[in-house]
Amino acid sequence: MINIYELTCSTLEQLGHDVREQGSYAPNAKLPESFVTYQVIDDSPAGHADNKPTSLVWRIQVSLYSKRPAIKQGASETIKAVMLETGFMRVGGRDLPFLEATGHYGYTCDYRFYEMEE
Incomplete structure (x- = not known):
């Protein structure tokens, strides 16, 4: 089986921004100008044989934050470029509210991500 955390992190590192698991920044930490977070939302068996799972579907949420609006505005295509190349399938995306306290968009x-059991 793959390590979905390592796969996601190494894929997102290609973007050139700091990459962390969602919620791993300390509450009072000084945030980078631009950064990416990810979170494994769920995993669910997609197939069974002999009462054992034969495939698994992971759902991953990726968020990009930046103090520069242009980076946020191009985030969909930027993230998609590295994620699709690694075998992830895009479900959908949306803007997040401006974070006034930190100045991040x-x-x-x-x-x-579909994984077949060996």
Whole structure:
């Protein structure tokens, strides 16, 4: 089986921004100008044989934050470029509210990754 956390993180590192699991920044930490977070939302068996799962579907949420609006505005295509190349399938995306306290704009999107059991 793959390590979905390692796969997601290494894929997103190609974007050139700091990459962390969602919620891993300390509450009072100084945030980078631009950064990416990810979170495994769920996993569910997609197939069974002999009462054992034969495939698994992971749902991953990816969020990009930046103090530069142009980076947020291009986030959908930027993230999609690396995620699709690695085998993730895009589900959808949406803008996040401006974070006045930190000055970050945000964009979040969901991806699915299908894994076949060996």
